[in-house]
Amino acid sequence: MFQEVTFSFREINFSVIGQYVDYLVKEQGVKNIFVNGTTGEGLSLSISERRRVAEEWVTKGRNKLDQVVIHVGALSLKESQELAQHAAEIGADGIAVIAPFFLKPWNKDVLINFLKEVAAAAPALPFYYYHIPALTGVKIRAEEVLDGIQEKIPTFQGLKFSDTDLLDFGQCVDQNRQRQFAFLFGVDEQLLSALVMGATGAVGSTYNYLGKKTNQMLEAFERKDFSSALNHQFCIQRFINFVVKLGFGVSQTKAIMTLVSGIPMGPPRLPLQKASREFTDNAEAKLRSLDFLSFNDLKDGNLEACS
Numbered sequence: 001m002f003q004e005v006t007f008s009f010r011e012i013n014f015s016v017i018g019q020y021v022d023y024l025v026k027e028q029g030v031k032n033i034f035v036n037g038t039t040g041e042g043l044s045l046s047i048s049e050r051r052r053v054a055e056e057w058v059t060k061g062r063n064k065l066d067q068v069v070i071h072v073g074a075l076s077l078k079e080s081q082e083l084a085q086h087a088a089e090i091g092a093d094g095i096a097v098i099a100p101f102f103l104k105p106w107n108k109d110v111l112i113n114f115l116k117e118v119a120a121a122a123p124a125l126p127f128y129y130y131h132i133p134a135l136t137g138v139k140i141r142a143e144e145v146l147d148g149i150q151e152k153i154p155t156f157q158g159l160k161f162s163d164t165d166l167l168d169f170g171q172c173v174d175q176n177r178q179r180q181f182a183f184l185f186g187v188d189e190q191l192l193s194a195l196v197m198g199a200t201g202a203v204g205s206t207y208n209y210l211g212k213k214t215n216q217m218l219e220a221f222e223r224k225d226f227s228s229a230l231n232h233q234f235c236i237q238r239f240i241n242f243v244v245k246l247g248f249g250v251s252q253t254k255a256i257m258t259l260v261s262g263i264p265m266g267p268p269r270l271p272l273q274k275a276s277r278e279f280t281d282n283a284e285a286k287l288r289s290l291d292f293l294s295f296n297d298l299k300d301g302n303l304e305a306c307s
């Protein structure tokens with residue numbers, strides 16, 4: 001499972017990244033990190049900030065984390081290449097790239113040409129395509145992108161799929177069974193369905209605070225205890241369904257991360273707005289009622305508790 005976080009007060013608070021690494025490893029059982037993606041507001045950071053965040057995660061994660069993958073996507077090919085090269089220099093374990101989203105690629109070949117140029121800037125690093133059409137507006141199906149991609153991008157390692165189209169995801173897996181690709185699923189509330197289809201891992205915002213819970217689901221799935229796995233998925237869904245109705249996005253994720261970890265994440269950066277106090281209070285009450293927060297005085301007789 002990968003994970004991704006950036007700390008932005010008005011300026012980024014780099015000093016808590018080391019502490020957060022320890023928290024993720026010890027409290028959430030998360031040892032793979034995805035840096036500067038959506039949750040980390042990577043596209044809202046300057047290039048020098050992105051470099052520094054990446055350095056911090058790689059350095060503080062040394063001998064503690066299994067893998068640190070850096071998202072290096074940008075609108076400017078040159079900036080993306082610079083970040084890719086930098087990721088290689090600092091010893092990251094891989095790079096990921098989203099489709100450029102202002103002047104957009106209009107077909108698969110154009111998109112691959114862009115990705116290929118970025119990958120070539122870090123020829124020794126495993127390369128992941130980060131498919132997140134709802135945010136990029138680039139709707140080219142991942143299945144098409146993967147078709148023949150290794151011939152164009154020899155370092156291609158896998159797909160980070162942040163979309164609810166399970167037909168597309170399933171076909172990505174089915175059509176590449178002979179290849180050793182990683183299929184990392186990015187819709188946390190649907191992870192179990194993706195596991196059934198062949199997901200090999202997950203990258204998502206909720207693993208910051210539901211990592212342990214999600215690991216229980218992964219373990220149940222591994223031992224083929226599908227009934228338990230489904231119970232875990234439903235519990236996770238109950239929480240996500242609740243916060244989605246309140247209005248849920250990157251800002252709200254940060255507030256929950258602060259609440260659960262006790263480590264200050266700070267507000268998001270404009271144009272995002274800090275989550276309201278009302279949201280945080282409601283989310284906290286729900287986490288407690290589901291028994292996702294351990295210091296729980298509702299435990300006895302709490303019918304909703306999930307553990």
Ligand SMILES: CC(=O)N[C@@H]([C@@H](O)[C@H](O)[C@H](O)CO)[C@@H](O)CC(=O)C(=O)O
Nearest residue numbers: 037038039162186187188189203204205
């Ligand atoms: C649009 C969005 O933020 N999607 C999240 C999900 O984890 C999402 O928050 C979760 O499934 C709740 O809907 C991830 O796919 C994003 C992600 O992995 C990242 O931070 O790069």
